[in-house]
Amino acid sequence: MNKTQKGAWFNLGGSLFAICVFSWTGFMLFGLRKFPNKVFMFATLAGFFVITGLSLFYIRKKQSPKEPESDERDKLIQRNAVIAAFVSVWVLLFIANISLQLCFGAGGLIPVWSLAIINVAILYVVLIVYSAAVLVQYGRGGPDE
Amino acid sequence: MSKSELGNNIRRLRFAHGEMTQQKLADIAGVTRQTIIAVEQGKYTPSLTLAFKISAAFNLKVEDVFLFQPGETIPKG
Numbered sequence: 588m589n590k591t592q593k594g595a596w597f598n599l600g601g602s603l604f605a606i607c608v609f610s611w612t613g614f615m616l617f618g619l620r621k622f623p624n625k626v627f628m629f630a631t632l633a634g635f636f637v638i639t640g641l642s643l644f645y646i647r648k649k650q651s652p653k654e655p656e657s658d659e660r661d662k663l664i665q666r667n668a669v670i671a672a673f674v675s676v677w678v679l680l681f682i683a684n685i686s687l688q689l690c691f692g693a694g695g696l697i698p699v700w701s702l703a704i705i706n707v708a709i710l711y712v713v714l715i716v717y718s719a720a721v722l723v724q725y726g727r728g729g730p731d732e
Numbered sequence: 733m734s735k736s737e738l739g740n741n742i743r744r745l746r747f748a749h750g751e752m753t754q755q756k757l758a759d760i761a762g763v764t765r766q767t768i769i770a771v772e773q774g775k776y777t778p779s780l781t782l783a784f785k786i787s788a789a790f791n792l793k794v795e796d797v798f799l800f801q802p803g804e805t806i807p808k809g
Contacts, residue, residue: 589764651759658763659779660770725766726775 591661592725593645595718601638602711602718608634609708668720675716679709739801742772745790752789760789 588596608631615623657665683705691697746752754772758765761782770776771786778786787797 589766650765651755653759653762654755654764655762658767659782660767660776661764 589661590645590656591665591721595721597638597641597644598714599718599722600641602714604634604638606708606711606715609704613704664721664724667724668717671720672713672717675713676709679712683709737800737802738777739774739799740771741797741799742768742786745792745797749790757786757789761785 611627612623615621615627687695687697742757746754746757754768755765758768761768762785763782767776767778767782768786771778771782783794783798787794790797
């Protein structure tokens with residue numbers, strides 16, 4: 588597994604975790620009208636520490652001193668993943684706008700802070716799309732023969 | 733990545749050249765071992781430069797290492 592793949596797994600894990608935490612917090616605050624309890628807060632904090640600790644996973648010994656950081660295939664994969672992420676930004680922005688209009692009507696009002704949440708959510712989903720695109724393209728590397 | 737129409741003899745040539753490892757070939761060609769695996773399995777079509785580098789590693793011409801197989805997806809070797 589190379590640096591790009593490790594980064595993609597890390598981003599995927601971190602983004603999914605963040606989306607789960609934010610979704611659950613949002614549901615508790617606005618759905619159940621309750622403040623998240625201490626157990627949930629400590630579990631979330633522990634989760635973030637675990638994910639931060641996983642960044643040590645980035646430290647990777649080169650398989651050979653001559654091994655390059657990235658080559659033409661890595662660059663192609665990253666470029667394709669960036670295109671997929673870029674497309675997903677427009678699709679998500681379109682969905683966000685349409686769904687808001689459907690939910691609240693063309694003349695409806697939403698709180699200003701909800702825009703920030705929508706933007707952050709789109710950012711996380713785009714990160715997931717990018718990571719998934721990288722991982723799918725790499726597939727599985729075979730054993731040395 | 734989709735399967736390439738470019739077949740190759742890399743696996744056979746590696747074994748013919750003193751059981752050269754994928755890592756050694758990768759070092760000579762200046763790419764990662766993963767890329768050599770992908771090229772060998774026909775999952776990635778290398779650039780012309782990389783094809784020449786791989787061929788040079790075996791002291792062969794490009795056409796002796798790579799062969800165009802329209803419609804075929806399974807690499808030789």
